[in-house]
Amino acid sequence: MTHNQTSAIVESPARWIRSRNRWTIFEILFWIATLAPLYFFPAYLNLASQVAITALFALSVDLVLGYAGIITLGHAMFFGLGAFTAGILSSRYGWGEPISGLLLGGMVAALAGYVTSFLIVRVQHLALIMVTLGLGLLTFELANSLRWLTGGTDGLTGISTWKIFGYFRFDLWGYTSYAYSLAVLFLGFLICRLVVSSSFGLALRGIRENVQRMPAIGSDYKWHLRKVYTISAAIAGIAGALLTQTTNTVTLEVLSFQRSADVVVMLILGGTGRLYGAIIGAVIFLVAKDQLAGINPQYWFLWIGILLMAVVLFMPKGILGGLSRLIRRED
Template identity: 75%
Template sequence: MSDVTANAPFDAQGWLRRQSRWSPLEVVFWLALLLPFFFFPTYLTLASQIAIAALFAISVDLILGYAGIVTLGHAMFFGLGAYAAGLISVYGWGEPLSGLLLAAAFAGLVGFVVSFMIVRVQHLALIMITLGLGLLTYELANSMSWLTGGTDGLRGIRTWPIFNYFRFDLWGYTAYSYSLAALFVCFLVSRRIVNSSFGLALRGVRENVRRMPAIGSDYRGHLQKIYTISAAIAGLAGALMAQTTNVVALDALSFQRSADVVVMLILGGTGRLYGAIVGAAIFLIARDQLSGVNPQYWYFWIGLLLMVVVLVMPKGILGGLSALASRWSGR
């Protein structure tokens, strides 16, 4: 009987159906994200920034955690989305939802073009290319100060009320509602992607890219698709930042932003969409608190936290908690 079970084919469709089901813990998690409205109203601006950072982290997790594409320049798409949404507003169209979609489409288009280069290299060359593209975009935006505002940032952004009714207030109620709604919608899309046959193919590419062509998989096509989707989501996150703050600084394209999002994923756990959200929350809350204690050296404590997490829980906080839960249940 055990031999029959061992030789039975893997039921991929059944596994995907089980993965797609919502657990009670997930429902509680999303309901908990509404708590800032009631218990932490003075931190709603920070909460909206966490939601935007989490969305950006999800975009990177799709390519890093699921497809194995290592990147150090994904802020390029975040910044392109931010500048696209900002420029649309500056030149007379401040409707937020259409601006959001146009910015995401623009970033996705650039991501599609870049993907032809990305799928042809691996490992160190891939890191260098993504880093180089990010630095080139940063310097291009800096040199085009007549358009982007350069180091002074893009000013004059005016975002209209959502549905011509919900105005962006100083307390952050509308900003957090808007950012959280965008995060939830993009999370649903990302969750559907990773829990599909396409998501399984991406995992196969991540585990062994050389074996995928042997089973007839167009691995380059898969990588191009997910890279384009990831770029669009990153651009949408950047557009959210521009619309909720009414300013786009040059650091939206900086290497620091690309590095920070990788740190968020390491903290939360790669290959877990919830890890991106948890990692973003931990990183930004820690930055907010530590910079208040020591504005100059707060990165020291972030580095220490990162080292502790990597040494104690190499798969991130959610990975470590999952391992503990499996050990506790005896599986």
């Protein structure tokens, strides 16, 4: 947080909150641009759906990492819980209604997030990383052992998603999947924007900057951390359920450490604590992965590593952070 931003918040918190809720022309143009794949890149609609889903997951992690300072390497736990909830609902119980599947996936993940949040708020720094990593690995092994429910290493089969609102069928070309994923991403973004642009969001920034001072001003920082962790878990669960519904498949990969690590890389690329950084990071990472894997399937991660090092060296606050710093210099 810059000195000017801090001064503006101290001078008038209410005015600062109103300014943060105001939409800019660049934001409006950005969301209009997200419709481009529907008209100009129809061959990449399935990839675009994956980008939208991953961006929603990245937003959930940015809430806790970028705004509350909770470093997590196990957030795939909530993503996977949402994915398996939607998959089990369809394959085991024959219920494929998409909206209720999303909500139930989010609720299950939120419940898990609330329960584990009591453990999360007790530790900090390296211990926090280890706890989140351990929770993620435990959930992965638990899902693997419950083969009768999750399918184990084979995953779930027989998943079928019904028409959205009874009218929009999921087509082979991906038009419905992308439109559906984009709509859910936008709603998730609005929720995240509402959270971070409120007095609650200001409290989260205070916790991130100096957690020791928060009790001195009468703020129950542990309660704030539990709330944002639960909200973040719910959004991650919705993203997982969305993946299951748009692909009609779910495997243990949704609970893997690799998925948690990838989303942290995306946030480093785009910039933490900015919301749009999560979306930009997801776009860059997945598009680069798709193109580089096509060129060299064995060593594509090498080039991702080089890109990551370049961003860290020359843009420590991510691509959006580097661009904003460049704009301020020109002003």
